């Protein structure tokens with residue numbers, strides 16, 4: 001199911017980093033909350049979408065909305081307030097202040113359970129322990145919610161155990177799974193869930209969140225938004241980890257590489273290859289830089305590093321597309337070495353020597 005989304009103002013709590021992608025998914029969440037109120041919501045939901053698109057936050061918010069004391073919740077223990085009338089989508093949001101909302105926000109609600117991978121897997125023991133908890137009635141919530149984050153990391157044993165719960169769901173309990181793609185899950189699990197696909201978040205929306213909530217300058221915000229591939233959490237991570245400073249430093253090193261000694265270039269390559277995670281990130285920065293140099297002569301408005309246009313204009317003529325493409329191939333070679341645990345240092349040295357040679 002794909003539901004188109006539009007934006008709307010949210011309550012104060014929703015402006016925190018944890019929830020800042022949800023403004024984009026309001027239509028979807030509104031639909032789900034209304035279905036819950038009409039007692040029409042499936043007992044098993046599956047949220048899919050890119051990493052960082054807001055799947056877990058959406059599940060958490062839905063569990064808040066369906067248990068908030070200040071909303072008209074079936075089985076809720078406090079009366080509806082005067083803010084809750086009408087069809088305005090802002091009215092579907094939980095208050096964020098009542099006892100139930102506060103506990104869920106603090107991850108301390110006994111009936112809102114989060115299961116996530118320990119290490120790289122969700123193991124059978126975690127599912128067994130969940131089944132045990134589900135055999136009891138909810139402690140205090142009108143509606144119990146189980147969030148199984150990264151459900152695609154369940155091993156088949158755990159998946160089959162969960163399947164039994166999905167087949168015979170306990171009373172007043174909704175199970176919500178999140179996964180990047182349906183294809184990573186057991187088909188028998190998928191077929192028992194209502195599927196909610198969260199679309200990638202558009203660049204201009206991400207840029208605005210970075211400017212409004214994370215003090216990004218306009219240039220910085222639009223570059224990071226372009227790099228984030230539809231994921232707000234990726235964009236925010238890049239912002240808080242000073243990704244732009246690192247990129248600027250690396251590109252500066254790259255364009256001055258031609259004037260460096262062989263010794264310097266080898267030392268630079270050695271530094272890069274010391275940490276595979278950092279190297280992976282640097283290779284991606286280089287790959288986009290080369291892509292921009294190639295594309296600038298044909299479509300200058302399509303470059304990713306638009307904030308570096310002056311530098312790109314100075315550099316793009318210094319090598320032909322064929323040379324640049326061969327460098328992109330070399331980057332792929334190093335990336336493969338990283339994945340296969342091969343000799344990264346040697347291939348990084350070759351890459352940097354060729355990068356330095358492109359201008360000679």
Ligand SMILES: [Zn+2]
Pocket residue numbers: 067068069070071094095096097098099100101102
């Ligand atoms: Zn509330």
